[in-house]
Amino acid sequence: MATSQRRRPGRPAGRSDTRERILASARQLFARNGIHKTSVRAVAAAAGVDPALVHHYYGTKERLFAAAVRIPIDPMQIIGPLREAPVEELGYTLLSTLLPIWDSEMGAGLIATLRSILAGSEVNLLRSFIQEVIAVEVGSRVDNPPGSGIIRIQFVASQLMGVVMARYILELEPFKSLPAEQITRTIAPNVQRYLTGEVPEWPAP
Structure with a gap:
């Protein structure tokens, strides 16, 4: 029964x-x-x-x-080091955290997810992550002058997306085969400038 x-x-x-x-x-x-x-x-x-x-x-x-969004990593693995790093080292910390992850076996899943998001209907999710999580966690620390934090983060995002495109999607050589540390040390000063250097004035919304 x-x-x-x-x-x-x-x-x-x-x-x-x-x-x-x-x-x-x-x-x-x-x-x-x-x-x-x-x-x-x-x-x-x-x-x-x-x-x-x-x-x-x-x-x-x-x-x-x-x-x-099928990201095979806890976002706190990225956010944690950024919370602890001094402001003047954020550019290097960001790249030295991301590149080893992107270069790992897990990174293949991340790139596949990014391709799917950009090609599909879930781009709002990626936008939310950048503007509501990264911009809040990092943008608030570099919001000088007030109101500049979000545009600083967007400049950084454009730089990081360029790295992803050149290294992992287009696989441009020799960039694809350069050691992660070499890329980090080359690009970090530019990322740091976006975060803490002067930013051009832009029209208020």
């Missing part, structure tokens, strides 16, 4: 299905509302689960975001 089993609240049957519904809900809410305006509670409600289950599977909201 079949017996019914009581389930804990917020734990629908099918672990894989539940996780996919959480990710689908997170992806939709992050794209629509941005990262800061999307709470774990809102994601849980959209997925029909208890918020504790979202934390159980993904831990922090940053890890949930990484899973939602």
Whole structure:
């Protein structure tokens, strides 16, 4: 005789299905509302689960975001060193953190994810990550004169996207084969200038 089993609240049957519904809900809410305006509670409600289950599977909201956009790395691996580095070393710290990750086996997954995002409909997610996470974590430290932090971060993003394009997508030689440390030391001063040097005035929005 079949017996019914009581389930804990917020734990629908099918672990894989539940996780996919959480990710689908997170992806939709992050794209629509941005990262800061999307709470774990809102994601849980959209997925029909208890918020504790979202934390159980993904831990922090940053890890949930990484899973939602299929980034195979905890964003805190990048944000952590940037929080601790002196402002005058941010350019070098950023590149010396990113390039070894991009050059690793994990980096292949990151580049594939980036290709997918840029070619698909999830570019809003990448924009949110740059403007709501990186700009907040780093831009607030280099916001001098006031209001310049966001444009500084966007200049840095343009430089980093150029590195990704030349080294990993177009695979231009000899740039592709240069040691990561050589690229870091060559480009870091320019990135640091974007972060702490003079920036041109631009029209107020």
